[in-house]
Amino acid sequence: MAMMSLRIPVLLIHAKIASRDIRSKSDFKGGLMDWKKERNPLGYMLGFFLIAYFLPVGWNRFDNAVFEALFLLKEYAREHVLTCLLPAFFIAGAISVFLSQASVMKYLGAEAKKVVAYGVASVSGSILAVCSCTVLPLFAGIYRMGAGIGPATAFLYSGPAINVLAIILTARILGIELGIARAAGAVVFSIVIGLLMHLIYGKKEHERTIAAQTSGSHDDVSRPLWQTTLYFASMVGILIFANWGKSDSDSGLWGIIYSWKWIITGGFSILLGLILTTWFNVKLWKLLIVAAAITASAVTLPGHPVIAFAIGLIGFSIVLTNGNRETRSWFDSTFGFAKQIFPLLFAGVLIAGALLGRPGHEGLIPSEWVSSAVGGNSIIANLFASIAGAFMYFATLTEVPILQGLLGAGMGKGPALALLLAGPALSLPNMLVIRSIMGTSRTITFVSLVVVMATISGIVFGLFSG
Numbered sequence: 001m002a003m004m005s006l007r008i009p010v011l012l013i014h015a016k017i018a019s020r021d022i023r024s025k026s027d028f029k030g031g032l033m034d035w036k037k038e039r040n041p042l043g044y045m046l047g048f049f050l051i052a053y054f055l056p057v058g059w060n061r062f063d064n065a066v067f068e069a070l071f072l073l074k075e076y077a078r079e080h081v082l083t084c085l086l087p088a089f090f091i092a093g094a095i096s097v098f099l100s101q102a103s104v105m106k107y108l109g110a111e112a113k114k115v116v117a118y119g120v121a122s123v124s125g126s127i128l129a130v131c132s133c134t135v136l137p138l139f140a141g142i143y144r145m146g147a148g149i150g151p152a153t154a155f156l157y158s159g160p161a162i163n164v165l166a167i168i169l170t171a172r173i174l175g176i177e178l179g180i181a182r183a184a185g186a187v188v189f190s191i192v193i194g195l196l197m198h199l200i201y202g203k204k205e206h207e208r209t210i211a212a213q214t215s216g217s218h219d220d221v222s223r224p225l226w227q228t229t230l231y232f233a234s235m236v237g238i239l240i241f242a243n244w245g246k247s248d249s250d251s252g253l254w255g256i257i258y259s260w261k262w263i264i265t266g267g268f269s270i271l272l273g274l275i276l277t278t279w280f281n282v283k284l285w286k287l288l289i290v291a292a293a294i295t296a297s298a299v300t301l302p303g304h305p306v307i308a309f310a311i312g313l314i315g316f317s318i319v320l321t322n323g324n325r326e327t328r329s330w331f332d333s334t335f336g337f338a339k340q341i342f343p344l345l346f347a348g349v350l351i352a353g354a355l356l357g358r359p360g361h362e363g364l365i366p367s368e369w370v371s372s373a374v375g376g377n378s379i380i381a382n383l384f385a386s387i388a389g390a391f392m393y394f395a396t397l398t399e400v401p402i403l404q405g406l407l408g409a410g411m412g413k414g415p416a417l418a419l420l421l422a423g424p425a426l427s428l429p430n431m432l433v434i435r436s437i438m439g440t441s442r443t444i445t446f447v448s449l450v451v452v453m454a455t456i457s458g459i460v461f462g463l464f465s466g
Contacts, residue, residue: 065354065363072353072393073346082310083242084134085345086338090316091235093334095141097326098228108147108155114195121154122162122190132394132430133345134239135159137337140437149205149438150198153446156434158190161425165245165254169400170420177465178413182420185457189421193449200445223279231275237268242309262298262305269294269312282323290315341433348429352393360405371406374415377462379455385415386454389423390431390447399423414462422454 056062095104106112107120139156143149167186171179198205244261257264273291276282293315297308320331357363373384394402403416426447435443 061362061364061366064361065357068357068361068363069350069353071361072358073349075358076346076349076393080131080133082306082313084131084239085137086313087235087239087242088134088137089334089337089341090330091232091239092137092141092337093330093332094232094235095138096145096333097330098223098231099145100228103225104142104145104147108142108151112148112151117148117151118154118191118194121151121194122158122187124155124158132160132425132427133433136341136345136430136433136437139434140337140341143437148198149201149442150194152194153197154190154194156446157193157425157450158186161186161189161421163424166400166424173400173404174407174416178417178420181417181457181461185417185421185454186425189425189450189453189457192453193446196449197442197446201442227275227279231272231279234268234272234275238265238272241265241268265309266294276319276327280324280326282319282327286319286322290319340436344432344436345429348427348432349393352391352428356388356392371410374406374411374419377412377414377459379459381412381415382418382455382458382462383451385411385418385458386422386451389419389421389454390426390451391428392423393427393429394423412462413465414458414460416458417461418454418458421457422450426450 108117135156138159139152142155143152147155162183167179167183170182241257241261241264244258246255246258270291273287277284277287290312294308294312297311298305301307317331320327353363355363355365357367370384370388374381374388389399399420403411403419406419407413407416431443431447434446
């Protein structure tokens with residue numbers, strides 16, 4: 001018994017020691033697991049520290065690049081967001097809510113007749129005449145509604161590329177040869193790129209279009225085609241005439257339209273208001289309050305029509321959010337596009353501004369590098385022009401004076417055409433958003449097709465133009 005009484009405390013001591021060893025081992029393993037979890041945050045912290053430590057603040061080119069990024073962002077916000085991007089968001093939201101999915105599939109679906117699908121895609125793009133960023137919400141709208149990747153990417157390219165005024169200015173300022181080549185190349189590009197995208201991804205896209213049809217059809221919208229057409233025409237009219245560019249001459253048709261642009265925009269706005277109160281059951285008194293606020297702003301600040309336009313957008317948004325189920329769905333869809341696209345666009349504009357600067361200004365990449373790399377008609381010169389154009393951000397029509405300066409600095413005509421065919425249709429902000437809509441692989445393929453075709457076109461044009 002005495003021996004047993006002595007063994008019990010000894011066993012208890014051994015048990016405590018063993019449990020302590022087990023606990024210490026588990027604590028050690030737990031510590032290793034915690035260390036694994038903390039590796040990524042530690043790496044981010046270390047990376048941020050190294051960036052901050054070696055930040056080249058004080059180097060003139062870096063400081064200038066930061067300012068150029070901010071200046072380009074400011075210019076983009078002032079020139080494009082209110083009159084271009086926000087109306088495009090509302091049109092995209094309307095497409096996803098009110099447009100019959102059967103209509104989208106009939107004219108732009110993967111199974112639609114090729115002549116009809118690519119004809120509609122290229123023509124609608126040329127009518128809109130928007131920049132590479134404004135076309136994105138519209139592209140996202142028809143793509144999510146089930147449009148085939150071929151017609152959708154044809155529309156994506158044609159919107160910014162087949163700009164009638166830009167082609168006319170190109171012919172007038174840069175020469176008739178470049179103007180004709182740009183017009184023909186843009187039309188052919190939109191169709192060929194769409195067909196190639198369909199050929200590469202057609203089978204995979206079939207599953208997506210079937211899923212789009214079954215996930216949420218909008219065919220229950222019981223409105224005649226002429227009403228839907230007039231409804232979208234009123235919004236497209238606002239988008240087009242609010243962004244109508246100034247011509248060199250005030251006497252021509254283009255100059256006359258420019259002098260009346262805000263009156264015409266107001267007319268389309270009134271038409272949209274009548275449509276909303278007649279067919280969408282929006283209360284008339286709400287629209288009248290918005291109209292009164294717009295009129296008061298236009299009368300008080302006649303030299304700042306954009307302020308009146310901004311007031312109209314704010315009032316319009318309030319009317320939609322306080323309306324019926326249809327109008328609330330319209331605004332929700334519009335806001336969904338804005339949440340997805342805005343951050344990527346702004347980030348892309350900042351990066352593009354820092355790297356390449358604004359027209360006439362320099363970023364991190366010296367302009368001499370660009371001008372020296374695009375002389376002659378070599379494959380390298382055309383390829384460089386295509387890639388540089390693809391990543392630069394061109395506001396509508398700004399590519400013409402930029403190319404005028406580059407041609408004066410010795411740029412070849414072939415690289416000039418390559419830049420004209422790749423630049424307006426693509427930009428770094430544009431690529432970031434396209435990736436979020438249709439994925440990395442399809443985006444890389446689309447961009448690569450544009451760059452390769454622009455390069456080949458530039459080489460051929462350079463050989464024949466001498």
